[in-house]
Amino acid sequence: MRHRFLGLTLEPTRFALAGEGEERVLGPAHYRVLEHLVRNRRRVVTKEELLEAGWSGVVVTPNSLTQCIKQLRELLATRPGGEAAIETAYGRGYRFAAEVESIASRARASDDAFGDRPALAVLPFEATAALGSSPLALGDALAEDLTNRLAAMRWFPLISHATISAWARAGGTLGDAALQLGASYVVRGTVRKQGERVRVTAELVEAASGHLIASEQYDALFEELFARQSDVASALAAALEPELRRAEITRALRRDPQTVGAWDAFMRGMFHLWQYSAEDNRRAREWFAKAEQEDPSFAAPVTFHGLSHLNDVNAGWTNDPGHSAALAIALARRAVALDPRDPDARALLGGMLAVFGQRDDALALLEAALAENPSFAWGH
Secondary structure (H helix, E strand, O other), X not given: OEXXXXXXXXXXXXXXXXXXXXXXXXXXXXXXXXHHHHHOOOOOEEHHHHHHHHOOOOOOOHHHHHHHHHHHHHHHOOOOOHHHOEEEEOOOEEEEOOOOEEEOOOOOOOOXXXXXXXXXXXXXOEEOHXXXXXXXXXXXXXXXXXXXXXXXXXXXXXXXXXXXXXXXXXOOOHHHHHHHHOOOEEEEEEEEEEOOEEEEEEEEEEOOOOOEEEEEEEEEEHHHHHHHHHHHHHHHHHHHHXXXXXXXXXXXXXXXXOOOOHHHHHHHHHHHHOXXXXXXXXXXXXXXXXXXXXXXXXXXXXXXXXXXXXXXXXXXXXXXXXXXXXXHHHHHHHHHHHOOOOHHHHHHHHHHXXXXXXXXXXXHHHHHHHHHOOOOOOOO
């Protein structure tokens, strides 16, 4: 969902306010506070609710919200009528008072390709001089390989390696990654030589808070490292990406269910799908349908909506397995049509075609999914 007010557009992909050829990146906390106010503009939003929206899972003082509101007011005051856009309800909270036009995303346009999905940045890995004549080149190459592996998983938008490299050369640090890159999460890493072996360590960090979500390491012989860069990247991606999904599911479950967009609805659906009960499967389907309604171009909710119908067949939760199977395969085909490179969509459709005896088509889909993402366990 995109919101327009005061001649500005709230851009969910870039955590920015855009208008008249200009764009102001807000950073995730400021963006989420403003978005929450805009979404709930018909009522007073409590300070506790805004703290949860802006800094979910991170302990901050009330002054963080006070400063955030002050900075948002200063920013909006540059527009006609913007000085009165955020009203204070003393003792209760704040209310957004400006006129708002809300528009559901209907197309996969180049500047809004990922809807409200959180962006991920992979920073160049820090490498010691003991690794040889070009440790910086090795750290940069590992980051680029890992970016490509994570991008192949299709769920999370990846900020381009070229953009991050230029930002890092200009002196960018983790502390301002959220503000300057618009990243919700950052992967940072190190490469250290210990005798004849090398240890590559990667950390998944929430950009705005610096909170560590997960870490993973990979050990190799020094003489093999350069030849095995791709293997290192694949192993790190396979370990970190599920942790990123879990972090986003946890965050989505904390949001007000009345205000969630396509991404949070999808994450809530995945939570229920993984509980694997008849009731949770039904609730998952409802959330996937909401995500599809919010963003019809987003393939992943369509894929797992199809899987929920397949679960009904496999677990005996339906009185009409033939109808459920037909719905599952139709949704899988639609997901592949929406995003032919999505490995999840290909795997679901390929698996069902195999069950129905269409093995050549199934193998083609599954092999294509693995060619796109060699770390894809479900495809294997």
